[in-house]
Each structure stands twice: as structure tokens, then as C-alpha cells.
Amino acid sequence: MTVNHRRGPYVCGIDAAMDVVSGKWKSLILWELNSHGTRRFGELKRGLPGVSEKMLVQHLREMEEDGLIHREVYREVPPKVEYSLTEQGSSLNQALGALGEWGTGRLARIAAED
Amino acid sequence: MTVNHRRGPYVCGIDAAMDVVSGKWKSLILWELNSHGTRRFGELKRGLPGVSEKMLVQHLREMEEDGLIHREVYREVPPKVEYSLTEQGSSLNQALGALGEWGTGRLARIAAED
DNA sequence: TTCGATACTCACGTGTTGGTAAGCATCGAG
DNA sequence: CTCGATGCTTACCAACACGTGAGTATCGAA
Numbered sequence A, B: 001m002t003v004n005h006r007r008g009p010y011v012c013g014i015d016a017a018m019d020v021v022s023g024k025w026k027s028l029i030l031w032e033l034n035s036h037g038t039r040r041f042g043e044l045k046r047g048l049p050g051v052s053e054k055m056l057v058q059h060l061r062e063m064e065e066d067g068l069i070h071r072e073v074y075r076e077v078p079p080k081v082e083y084s085l086t087e088q089g090s091s092l093n094q095a096l097g098a099l100g101e102w103g104t105g106r107l108a109r110i111a112a113e114d
Numbered sequence C: 001t002t003c004g005a006t007a008c009t010c011a012c013g014t015g016t017t018g019g020t021a022a023g024c025a026t027c028g029a030g
Numbered sequence D: 001c002t003c004g005a006t007g008c009t010t011a012c013c014a015a016c017a018c019g020t021g022a023g024t025a026t027c028g029a030a
Helices: A013-021 A025-037 A041-047 A053-065 A087-114 B014-023 B024-038 B041-047 B053-063 B087-113
Strands: A036-038 A069-074 A081-084 B038-040 B069-074 B080-085
Touching: A013 A025, A013 A087, A013 B024, A013 B087, A025 A036, A025 A041, A025 A053, A025 A081, A025 A087, A025 B014, A036 A041, A041 A053, A041 A081, A053 A069, A053 B024, A081 A087, A087 B014, A087 B087, B014 B024, B014 B087, B024 B038, B024 B041, B024 B053, B024 B087, B038 B041, B041 B053, B041 B080, B053 B069, B080 B087
Parallel strands: none
Antiparallel strands: A036 A081, A069 A081, B038 B080, B069 B080
16 A cells, blocks of 8 residues: 555556656656756756755655656765656657647737736 | 636746646546537536546536636526537647657556566 | 436545655765 | 765645535426
8 A cells, every 4th residue: 555656547548647747846857857868866956946855855756666767876975866867758758748838828828818 | 816726837838738637537528528529517427437526517617717628508407518628628638649649658568567 | 296307516524745844874174 | 073065754734636425406207
């Protein structure tokens, strides 16, 4: 019961994708890693204004477990950990492209309303 | 304060799109309406096994408010209400296509693991 | 006169999500 | 000998998402 907090029986592909992306900061993490290639924990934290350390860690762990990102630990002091996209993470990011464009259009529409 | 439960300040397009799609049944509602063109409340309910009436109503109202779907009421007895996609809803559905394919690929990968 | 069909609405409870604030381990610099 | 940097971990709590089960209005059929 501690595991299996994901992989609910999915109705369709969207379901499966949403499960992996849902989380307040996940799409932004994806974007951040996609833009910079490789980022340390602290860099991600600074790149996502408002994120709490707890959520950042939690999201990163889940995304690693889901095979979206790679976590590289350098045994140094002070510690250094680097995150990067896996191929799956990268392709997910691409798949989010169309959605992002739709959202951008929506933002423009909302702005035009005022 | 009763309104404005959405439209948080968005960081990017993905944010704005996710806001509109997040909800346990929303993408399925979109899909259902896309497949059938027009559906009555009861038909949607039967098409989404497990959905509660409360959530179905709530999601439909939010999606209407977000301009994704159109709600047509026929003043008859017993009542009849038809839902359909607006142009925005339809384009959102298209934008979700890539994500759906990614998810389908992921499902295949997961299935192959066993 | 009661019943069923339809499309809801409402009160309530529970599990999940996310934030806050504190603490931990290690090393070099001062 | 204390301090700061880094990457976490933990306990606690408030807000929210979602489900359950009941109730509502109207009319025709039985």
C-alpha cells in the first residue's frame, strides 16, 4: 500500500500521461530540464520560484521512478546532484508541445477579453 | 471569491492548459463528446463508468465556463440537456492527441515489462 | 395516487496535495 | 569551534478533490 500510489488502471493513453504529469510543478520541471539539459537541485529550486523543497524532492523522485528523469549523485562535500531528462522525459516534453501552444492561445484570448 | 477559483497567474501555456484539463474526468468528457458529437447528461454518465453525478455536473459546469463545451437545455418534461464541444474544446482535444499517443506508448512499455 | 424518468442540488466525510518550519550530515573557511 | 553551503527528511496542518447518499421538480403512464 505504500507503493502503487500510481499505475491505476488507465482508461486510455491520456489517462496514463496525465497521471505522470499531474503535480503542481512537474511540467515546469520538465521544461526547465529541457531548456538547460542538466540542472542541480538548487538550480531547479531557484528556477521554480515558489516551489517548496519538499515538493521538489517528491516530484523529482516520482519522475525518476516513472523513468522521465535521470538522477546523478556526485559523492562530494558539499553534496552535488544533477538531474536530466531521459529519452522518455524528452519525448513527453515534445508531446506537451501542442498542449502548450493551445494554452498560450488561451492566455492570449483571456488577455484580449479585458 | 466565489469565482476566480481558476485563472491563477500562469507561468506558461502548459500551466493554462493543465488548469483547464485537470480533473479526474475532464479529458474523458472531452473524448466522449469528440467521439459522439453531442451527448445528453445521462449518456455521458453511462459513458464514463464510475463517475459520480456530482463530479460530472461540476466538471461540465467548469468546462462550460472555460468555453470548452456548449450546454443546450430543452425545456421539456422530463428534462433534456445536450452537451457538445465548442471550437476551443475541439482544438484542445486535438492538442491532447500527442499526449495521448505518448501515454499509449507508455502503457505498451509498462505492459511489456511484465 | 403512486411511480419512473431526467437532470440536477446539497450535506457530509475521507483521502490526497501541497505548504511551513525545523532538523540532519559533511566538509572547508574563518 | 562555529558557520555556511548543499541536498535532503520529517512532522504537522490547511485546503481541496472526490465519492456517497439523500432530496428536488415536473409530467405522463399505470
